[in-house]
Amino acid sequence: xxxxxxxxxxxxxxxxxxxxxxxxxxxxxxVHLHSSTCFSISRRLRCRLISFGxxxxxxxxxxxxxxxxxxxxxxxxxxxxxxxSNKLGLGTGDQLIENxxxxxxxxxGLLLEFKKDSERVxxxxxQKPDGKKNWMVSDQNGAMASIxxxxxxxxxxxxxxxxHMEIPDFIQKAQDNLDPALLEFAWIELxxxxxxxxxxxxxxxxxxxxxxxxxxxAHLLLSKDDIYFTTMETxxxxxxxxxxxxxQVEELMHRKHAKEAAERELxxxxxxxxxxxxxxxxxxxPKSMWSSEEKNQTKIEILQAYAIDDCRNEDEKxxxxxxxxxxxxxxTASAAMNLLIDIGYFPVHVNLDIxxxxxxxxxxxxxxxAAERLxxxxxxxxxxxxxxxxxxKVYAIDVDEADELDDALSxxxxxxxxxxxxxxxxxxxxxxxxxxxxxxxxxKRSTSVFLPSATYPMxxxxxxxxxxxxxxxxxxxxxxxxxxxxxxxxIAEYSVENSIIKPxxxxxxxxxxxxxxxxxxxxxxxxxxxxxxxxxxQWRRRQGAIDASTLEARIKVTNPDDPEPLIKxxxxxxxxxxxxxxxxxxxxxxxxxxTFGSVNKIALPYxxxxxxNIDISxxxxxxxxxxxxxxxxxxxxxxxxxxxxxxxxxVLGLPGYVQFTSPIRRYMDLLAHYQVKAFLRGDSPPFSxxxxxxxxxxxxxxxxxxxxxxxxxxxxxxIEYLRRQPKEKKFSALVLRFIKDxxxxxxxxxxxxxxxxxxxxxxxxxxxxxxxxxEAHPRDDVLIFKEAQAI
Numbered sequence: 018x019x020x021x022x023x024x025x026x027x028x029x030x031x032x033x034x035x036x037x038x039x040x041x042x043x044x045x046x047x048v049h050l051h052s053s054t055c056f057s058i059s060r061r062l063r064c065r066l067i068s069f070g071x072x073x074x075x076x077x078x079x080x081x082x083x084x085x086x087x088x089x090x091x092x093x094x095x096x097x098x099x100x101x102s103n104k105l106g107l108g109t110g111d112q113l114i115e116n117x118x119x120x121x122x123x124x125x126g127l128l129l130e131f132k133k134d135s136e137r138v139x140x141x142x143x144q145k146p147d148g149k150k151n152w153m154v155s156d157q158n159g160a161m162a163s164i165x166x167x168x169x170x171x172x173x174x175x176x177x178x179x180x181h182m183e184i185p186d187f188i189q190k191a192q193d194n195l196d197p198a199l200l201e202f203a204w205i206e207l208x209x210x211x212x213x214x215x216x217x218x219x220x221x222x223x224x225x226x227x228x229x230x231x232x233x234x235a236h237l238l239l240s241k242d243d244i245y246f247t248t249m250e251t252x253x254x255x256x257x258x259x260x261x262x263x264x265q266v267e268e269l270m271h272r273k274h275a276k277e278a279a280e281r282e283l284x285x286x287x288x289x290x291x292x293x294x295x296x297x298x299x300x301x302x303p304k305s306m307w308s309s310e311e312k313n314q315t316k317i318e319i320l321q322a323y324a325i326d327d328c329r330n331e332d333e334k335x336x337x338x339x340x341x342x343x344x345x346x347x348x349t350a351s352a353a354m355n356l357l358i359d360i361g362y363f364p365v366h367v368n369l370d371i372x373x374x375x376x377x378x379x380x381x382x383x384x385x386x387a388a389e390r391l392x393x394x395x396x397x398x399x400x401x402x403x404x405x406x407x408x409x410k411v412y413a414i415d416v417d418e419a420d421e422l423d424d425a426l427s428x429x430x431x432x433x434x435x436x437x438x439x440x441x442x443x444x445x446x447x448x449x450x451x452x453x454x455x456x457x458x459x460x461k462r463s464t465s466v467f468l469p470s471a472t473y474p475m476x477x478x479x480x481x482x483x484x485x486x487x488x489x490x491x492x493x494x495x496x497x498x499x500x501x502x503x504x505x506x507x508i509a510e511y512s513v514e515n516s517i518i519k520p521x522x523x524x525x526x527x528x529x530x531x532x533x534x535x536x537x538x539x540x541x542x543x544x545x546x547x548x549x550x551x552x553x554x555q556w557r558r559r560q561g562a563i564d565a566s567t568l569e570a571r572i573k574v575t576n577p578d579d580p581e582p583l584i585k586x587x588x589x590x591x592x593x594x595x596x597x598x599x600x601x602x603x604x605x606x607x608x609x610x611x612t613f614g615s616v617n618k619i620a621l622p623y624x625x626x627x628x629x630n631i632d633i634s635x636x637x638x639x640x641x642x643x644x645x646x647x648x649x650x651x652x653x654x655x656x657x658x659x660x661x662x663x664x665x666x667x668v669l670g671l672p673g674y675v676q677f678t679s680p681i682r683r684y685m686d687l688l689a690h691y692q693v694k695a696f697l698r699g700d701s702p703p704f705s706x707x708x709x710x711x712x713x714x715x716x717x718x719x720x721x722x723x724x725x726x727x728x729x730x731x732x733x734x735x736i737e738y739l740r741r742q743p744k745e746k747k748f749s750a751l752v753l754r755f756i757k758d759x760x761x762x763x764x765x766x767x768x769x770x771x772x773x774x775x776x777x778x779x780x781x782x783x784x785x786x787x788x789x790x791x792e793a794h795p796r797d798d799v800l801i802f803k804e805a806q807a808i
Contacts (some may be wrong), residue, residue: 123143123152123166123172124143124177125143125144125145125178126142126143126176126177126178126179127142127143127172127173127176127177127179128140128141128142128143128172128173128176128179128184128187128229128233129141129142129143129154129169129171129172129173129254130169130170130171130172130173130233130236130254131154131156131164131168131169131170132168132170133156133162133168138170138240139156139157139158140156140157140184140187140188141154141155141156141157141162141164141181141184142154142155142179142180142181142184144161147163150165150166151163151164151165151166152164152166155181156181156184157181157184157185157188159181166253169253169254170240170254171216171233171236171240171254172254172255173229173232173233173236174216174217174227174229174232175227175228175229175232176229187230187233190230191230191233191234191237192237194224194230194231194234195234195237195238195241197238197242199223199224199238200219200223200238200239200242200245200246201245202223203219203222203223203245204245204246204260204261204266206222207259207260208260208261208262208263208266211259211260212259212260213249213250213257213258213259214257214258214259215255215256215257215258216232216235216236216239216256216258217232217235219235219238219239219258220232220234220235223235223238239256239258243269243273244261244266244269244270244273245260245261245266246258246259246260246261247259247261282312283316283339283340283343284343286312286313286316286340287340287343287344289313290340290344290356290360291344293359293360293361294344294356294359294360296361298361298580301360301361302360302361303361304361304362307362316336316340317357317362319333319336319337319340320337320340320353320356320357321353321357321362321372322337323337323338323341323350323353324350324351324353324354324357324369325350325369325372325373326350326373327372327373337353341353341356344356354367354369364577364578364579364580365579365580366470366574366577366578366582366733366737366795368468368470368726368730368733370725370726370729370730371726374722374723374725374726376466376473376722376723376726377461377462377473378471378473380458380477383454384454384455384458384477385477385479387453387454387455388455388476388477388479388480389479391448391449391455391480391484392448392479392480392483392484395447395448395484397447397494398447398698399444399447399494399515399694399697399698402514402515402697402698403494403514403515403516403517404497404514404515404516404517405516405517406427406439406441406497406516406517406518407492407517407518407519409427409429409439409518410427410521410522410542411425411426411427411439411441411518411519411520411521411522412425412426412427412520412521412522412524412529412542412543412546413425413426413487413489413520413522413523413524414426414524414525414526414529414595414598414599415523415524415525415526415599416525416526416571417525417527420472420474420478420481420482420486421443421465421474421481421482421485421486421681421682422443422486422487422488422520422523423442423443423486423487423678423679423680423681423682423686424440424441424442424443424487424603424606424678424679425441425487425495425518425520426438426439426440426441426546426598426599426602427439427441427518427542428542428543428545428546428549429542429545430545431501434504435501435502435503435504435509436501436502436545436548436549436552437499437500437501437502438499438500438501438502438546438549438602438605439497439498439499440497440498440499440500440602440603440605440606440678441487441493441495441496441497441516441518442495442496442497442498442606442677442678442680442690443485443486443487443493443495443680443681444485444494444495444496444515444680444690444694445476445481445484445485445680445681445687445690446680446687446690446691446694447494448480448484448485449476449687451691451703451704452703455476455477455480456687459475459476459684459687460684460712460715460716461719462475462684462719463475463683463684463715463716463717463719463720463723464682464683464684464716464719464720464723465681465682465683466723466726466727467727468726468727468730468731469571469572469573469574469577469584469730469731469734470574470577470582470730470734471577474681474682475681475682475683475684476681481681485681486681487518487520488520489520489521489522489523490519490520490521491519491520492517492518492519493517493518493519493520494515494516494517495515495516495517495518496513496514496515496516496690496693496694497513497514497515497516497518498511498512498513498606498609498610498677499511499512499514500605500606500609502549502552502553504552505552505555505556506549506552506553506554506555506556506557507556508605508608508609508612511609511612511613513609513610513613513693513697514697515694515697524595526589526593526595526596526599527595529543529594529595529598530593530594530595533547533594533595533598534594546598546602547594547598549601549602550597550598550600550601550602551597553601553602553604553605554597554601556670557604557669557670557671558670559670560670560671561667561670562668562669562670562671563631563633563649563653563667563668563670564646565646565649565650565653565668566590566591566592566597566642566646567590567591567642567643567646567647567650567764568588568589568590568591568643568764568766568769569588569589569590569591569769570586570587570588570589570731570735570768570769570770571586571587571588571589571731572584572585572586572587572731572734572735572738573585573587574734584734584737584738584741586735586738586768586769588766588767588768588769589769592642603678604669604671604674606677606678607624607669607671607674607675607676607677607678608671608672608673608674610675610677610689610693611623611663611671611672611673611674611675612663612672612673613693614663614673614675614692614693615662615663615673617696619692619693619696619702620660620661620692620702620704620705620706620709621660621675621688621689621692621693621709622658622660622675622676622685622688622689622709622713623658623659623660623661623662623663623664623673623674623675624656624657624658624664624666624674624675624676625656625657625658625659625663625664625665625666625667625673625674626653626654626655626656626657626666626667626668626669627654627657627664627665627667631649631652631653631667633649636648636649639782639783640782640783643751643753643764644751644752644753644754644782644783647753647754647762647764648753648754653668658710658713658717660706660707660709660710660713661706663675675689676689677689677690677693684716685713685716685717685720688704688709688712688713691703691704692704692709729798732770732798733795733796733798734795735768735769735770736770736793736794736795736798736799736800737793737795738768739768739770739790739793739800740790740793740794740795742790744789744790745789746789746790747787747788747789747805748765748766748767748768748787748788748789748790748802749765749766749767749785749786749787750763750764750765750766750772750774750785750786750787750788750802751763751764751766751783751784751785752776752780752781752782752783752784752785752786753771753782754782755782756773759775759776759777759778759780760773760774760775760776761773761774761775761776761780761782763776763786763788763802765788766785770800772800772801772802773802774786774788774802774803774804775803775804776804777804786804786805787804787805788802788803788804788805789802789803789804789805790802791803
């Protein structure tokens with residue numbers, strides 16, 4: 018245990034003894050000399066030491082100096098206790114008093130301490146009664162106040178007619194007397210006997226006097242003490258105190274030191290935050306600096322957790338609140354986020370939803386190593402069965418920033434005039450086995466995440482790009498679904514086979530549409546695909562399919578960590594020829610796989626969407642395109658799954674549907690590949706219908722989170738795009754419907770974002786109006802439009 022003696026000595030025993038104090042003195046090379054009121058312990062020691070002179074003290078041995086100090090301490094102790102005994106009527110000098118608190122009557126001129134509010138305690142002089150119980154007092158600030166008896170915390174003894182003008186001077190003198198070492202010495206004296214003590218007795222022990230100033234000084238020391246003494250009894254403003262047990266003092270000391278160390282550590286961290294916050298953007302410390310020391314890493318992680326409302330316990334919330342308060346910020350999540358941006362830990366456009374939703378953005382080292390082994394060691398167990406389709410012209414059509422390509426298309430016209438289509442799908446299951454470490458990681462992620470600012474693939478990037486993705490001009494292993502269409506667009510015949518292909522063209526939707534418009538003779542296969550897509554669309558419409566095509570926005574952000582990154586906006590019409598072509602071929606593949614699974618009794622994730630309650634004629638009065646599509650989509654029901662047999666997909670107008678064309682990007686598609694590939698090899702499918710249902714439950718939950726993330730991220734960057742536009746810029750907006758009175762839901766044609774605005778009388782659903790962006794705040798998801806006034 019560590020116990021301080023007088024002002025600077027530290028003892029290592031519980032019960033003080035000369036030997037113990039000598040031990041303490043051996044570990045200290047100086048003595049702090051305290052100057053206080055009459056006959057204080059420290060003053061007597063100081064005088065004794067000075068009488069020897071500095072040089073003389075230096076010539077004394079350490080033991081002689083200790084003996085001298087111990088002799089003086091013992092003398093002081095005896096004189097102090099003797100005076101206390103004489104003044105308070107004690108029987109002997111070594112006996113401490115058993116106290117009995119008395120009651121003091123308030124009267125004019127008394128000096129007292131009272132609780133002004135929950136945080137302030139003031140000194141005041143009693144002036145006169147105020148009613149039956151209250152008293153008017155004049156406080157240290159010169160203000161008059163009416164106080165209740167229960168507000169009084171201490172009545173200074175020995176004062177009858179105090180002048181309130183002298184209170185400030187009295188307080189200053191009392192503050193000059195405050196030396197916690199004196200309280201510690203008194204505790205050493207009292208802990209052996211475990212006797213209680215009053216404020217006056219404590220003043221006598223510490224200062225050699227129980228005069229008003231000394232008594233109030235003792236009271237202040239006790240009121241601020243949370244280590245040595247505890248209140249034994251209180252009656253009104255009169256209290257009796259007792260020394261805490263040595264073990265408890267040791268524990269409280271330990272806590273105090275720990276608290277002080279934590280406060281110093283917090284202060285250092287706050288200073289780091291201030292320095293980073295005030296630095297110029299390019300001079301801010303790198304993110305890695307905050308993790309170089311564990312104590313700083315812990316605090317920065319707590320701030321991050323607070324910013325996304327993900328603190329694990331109340332202690333973390335308290336720590337974050339203390340940091341924010343110390344730096345002068347409110348205790349809010351947004352304040353924590355802005356602070357992390359200001360110090361450079363977060364980029365200006367940080368996507369907090371990635372953190373909130375716990376989206377996996379990196380791969381563990383063991384996953385990357387397993388992926389490397391697959392690329393080096395995995396044989397193709399289907400190699401013998403693969404058919405060679407490298408003679409076909411193969412088109413892969415996707416967005417321009419697509420990294421991995423899942424699917425590609427071929428077509429030809431048969432001699433009887435019918436169109437034959439090949440839908441080639443990447444074959445990741447030649448590398449990845451169900452239940453493997455790579456498969457489990459893909460299932461955990463459930464889908465690739467495509468955001469305007471980043472892409473987080475379902476498979477490790479190198480594995481996806483080098484081992485799975487279709488590549489232009491390279492021999493690629495695939496699963497090919499071939500379909501022959503009837504003249505009306507229905508399916509005449511189909512097959513599902515392992516294959517080898519050699520993609521000819523990698524086209525964006527824009528370039529594919531341009532080729533279709535050019536109608537080049539050498540791209541006859543592309544025209545056939547477009548013709549087949551038209552047949553299929555018409556056939557599905559006759560089966561009750563609902564056309565919900567609309568405008569769709571896509572954004573690509575370059576250098577998203579910069580304060581002002583480059584934003585490229587693309588607005589795509591889903592009815593565009595190339596987009597319609599790809600969409601129809603993917604839907605065709607889904608219908609074939611549902612039929613294939615049903616005929617061969619394969620458990621698959623059959624996707625359905627019953628729409629028996631939708632009557633398309635109800636929407637015939639609305640203009641075709643985004644207006645009608647928007648109204649129809651609002652009535653659609655969520656998709657449903659059956660894992661034993663196909664179920665009707667009313668929106669697509671199909672008797673059954675299985676998503677199969679994106680096994681690198683979607684885990685549900687990968688599950689379908691596992692089942693179908695096993696059947697093609699003559700093996701039993703790896704999963705039963707019940708197992709598929711269980712896995713699909715987890716996968717679909719993750720997919721919903723990713724969709725939420727993708728939607729919020731896209732909207733953020735669209736609002737940021739609009740925020741940067743000139744205030745006077747006018748946008749064309751299509752009125753989709755009226756929400757209330759003249760407030761309309763609108764679609765910005767050039768941007769592809771929906772909002773609302775008040776529109777003039779006479780404007781109808783389907784009309785175009787001009788609007789201005791009045792407010793755009795992406796972080797707060799605020800986007801306000803107003804109709805532009807006609808000139």
